[in-house]
Amino acid sequence: MRYEAPKTLEQAIALLSGANGQARVLAGGTDVLIQLRSGRADPQLLVDIKAIPEMRAVVADSGGYRIGAAVTCMELIENEVFARDWPGVVDGVKLIGSVQVKGRATLGGNLCNASPAADGVPALIAAGALVCIAGPLGRREAPVEDFVLGPGRTSLGNGELVAAIQLPRRAPHSGDAYLRFTPRTEMDIAVVGAAVYLTLDGKGVCRSARVGLGAVAARALLVPAAAAALIGTTVDEAALERLAAAASAACRPIDDKRGTKQFRVKVAGVMARRAAAIAIERARRQG
Amino acid sequence: MSRNHVSATVNGDQVEFLCETGQTLLEALRDELRLTGTKEGCGTGDCGACSVIVDGRLVCACLMLAVEAEGKAIQTIEGMATGETLHPLQRKFIEHAALQCGICTPGILIAARSLLERNPNPTEDEVRYWLAGNLCRCTGYHKIVDAVLDAAREMRGG
Numbered sequence: 276m277r278y279e280a281p282k283t284l285e286q287a288i289a290l291l292s293g294a295n296g297q298a299r300v301l302a303g304g305t306d307v308l309i310q311l312r313s314g315r316a317d318p319q320l321l322v323d324i325k326a327i328p329e330m331r332a333v334v335a336d337s338g339g340y341r342i343g344a345a346v347t348c349m350e351l352i353e354n355e356v357f358a359r360d361w362p363g364v365v366d367g368v369k370l371i372g373s374v375q376v377k378g379r380a381t382l383g384g385n386l387c388n389a390s391p392a393a394d395g396v397p398a399l400i401a402a403g404a405l406v407c408i409a410g411p412l413g414r415r416e417a418p419v420e421d422f423v424l425g426p427g428r429t430s431l432g433n434g435e436l437v438a439a440i441q442l443p444r445r446a447p448h449s450g451d452a453y454l455r456f457t458p459r460t461e462m463d464i465a466v467v468g469a470a471v472y473l474t475l476d477g478k479g480v481c482r483s484a485r486v487g488l489g490a491v492a493a494r495a496l497l498v499p500a501a502a503a504a505l506i507g508t509t510v511d512e513a514a515l516e517r518l519a520a521a522a523s524a525a526c527r528p529i530d531d532k533r534g535t536k537q538f539r540v541k542v543a544g545v546m547a548r549r550a551a552a553i554a555i556e557r558a559r560r561q562g
Numbered sequence: 563m564s565r566n567h568v569s570a571t572v573n574g575d576q577v578e579f580l581c582e583t584g585q586t587l588l589e590a591l592r593d594e595l596r597l598t599g600t601k602e603g604c605g606t607g608d609c610g611a612c613s614v615i616v617d618g619r620l621v622c623a624c625l626m627l628a629v630e631a632e633g634k635a636i637q638t639i640e641g642m643a644t645g646e647t648l649h650p651l652q653r654k655f656i657e658h659a660a661l662q663c664g665i666c667t668p669g670i671l672i673a674a675r676s677l678l679e680r681n682p683n684p685t686e687d688e689v690r691y692w693l694a695g696n697l698c699r700c701t702g703y704h705k706i707v708d709a710v711l712d713a714a715r716e717m718r719g720g
């Protein structure tokens with residue numbers, strides 16, 4: 276196994292394209308190293324993207340943010356300007372393992388690893404984030420909810436990699452939040468995760484909303500029916516009930532040692548509802 | 563397997579070593595540099611026994627490749643005391659009996675040091691959350707948390 280740390284995106288793409296599918300991108304390595312150790316991954320080439328300057332930066336861009344694919348979770352958490360605009364995205368990032376893990380792990384890696392339970396992903400879906408992809412044929416963008424195809428599978432083609440994640444401009448009077456259910460408060464894998472992003476008008480009526488769910492299907496889901504339950508309401512008790520019901524109805528979970536199907540379906544509604552309550556609180560506070 | 567040449571600093575000293583691409587920083591520290599203070603508990607990022615500081619960041623040495631250490635400044639437990647003088651955290655761990663078998667201790671000391679460098683006056687909750695990635699199978703954590711809070715107090719000059 277060879278290791279390369281190219282200094283430009285072009286070099287990284289050339290290395291990946293030239294390796295006939297035998298290469299792995301290395302970001303923080305917190306998933307890759309575990310896979311190497313267990314033998315689940317056996318690449319001939321590791322392409323470390325941390326020496327590429329544009330991958331290391333969080334850039335304010337058209338009112339939103341471009342998070343380079345090699346920005347670590349700790350760097351993102353410590354970025355106060357970003358955390359003020361997208362507290363729900365940061366809720367998710369904060370849950371990715373210990374301080375030690377977050378010191379290496381990236382949001383890009385969390386997305387590309389394509390675990391249905393990835394904590395960073397539902398809030399990106401709710402926020403309407405785009406994945407900025409670069410490859411031998413140039414650059415393209417994809418909505419986060421379309422990028423992951425199933426466990427461990429993404430829409431990346433040969434030689435392609437994620438350069439950045441693009442967050443849109445946060446709307447006025449809006450807020451986002453992510454919550455997960457786990458038996459332990461720290462260092463655990465989500466049984467269910469729910470994210471809500473909503474925007475209010477001057478009268479406190481919800482004008483737009485997006486709801487993302489994690490760990491309840493083969494990939495994180497965008498749930499338009501759950502969002503529709505909020506739009507046009509003041510996010511009162513009845514609207515929250517309908518949100519919870521729609522979130523539960525969208526689940527296609529598995530039974531495993533972390534939770535049964537029935538439990539996941541129920542808890543998805545509860546988490547969505549609680550996340551909406553935090554999001555609306557933030558929307559009112561942020562003005 | 564190709565051998566890689568790595569130069570870095572460890573506890574302020576320039577070091578050079580050769581490593582396989584698949585070798586972790588933890589293996590390089592212990593097997594190539596013979597710095598065995600950093601422990602392996604799990605090898606999968608779960609226990610924190612291998613905690614070291616790399617360019618100011620607390621990380622698990624088992625989750626980083628040795629080749630990724632090129633040009634980096636690494637701090638390990640071996641650099642914590644100054645000659646014969648223990649770091650206040652080390653002293654307080656002894657005073658509070660915050661260790662039994664000691665396997666988790668180097669990692670916890672490094673993690674606590676990195677917390678106090680950022681936040682000299684943490685609450686008990688902040689200490690517990692910061693150390694959530696460091697497992698101890700012996701002490702039950704209370705004494706560890708007490709020792710960290712007491713060291714913080716002393717280091718603030720109170």
Ligand SMILES: Cc1cc2nc3c(=O)[nH]c(=O)nc-3n(C[C@H](O)[C@H](O)[C@H](O)COP(=O)(O)OP(=O)(O)OC[C@H]3O[C@@H](n4cnc5c(N)ncnc54)[C@H](O)[C@@H]3O)c2cc1C
Nearest residue numbers: 300302303304305306307372381384385387393394437607
């Ligand atoms: C102890 C421990 C606890 C954890 N706890 C959690 C948790 O609570 N919640 C959670 O969601 N995750 C958790 N994880 C999983 C992991 O830390 C996250 O998924 C992390 O965000 C992965 O990021 P990384 O930069 O380390 O990815 P890497 O390991 O570098 O990469 C992950 C995968 O994505 C690919 N990849 C990475 N970047 C790119 C890119 N830019 N373009 C194309 N492909 C790319 C890699 O080739 C690899 O297949 C935990 C891991 C450990 C070891």
Ligand code: FES
Nearest residue numbers: 603604605610624
């Ligand atoms: S040995 Fe690295 S975390 Fe356990």
Ligand code: FES
Nearest residue numbers: 662663698699700
């Ligand atoms: S003292 Fe034995 S594991 Fe902590």
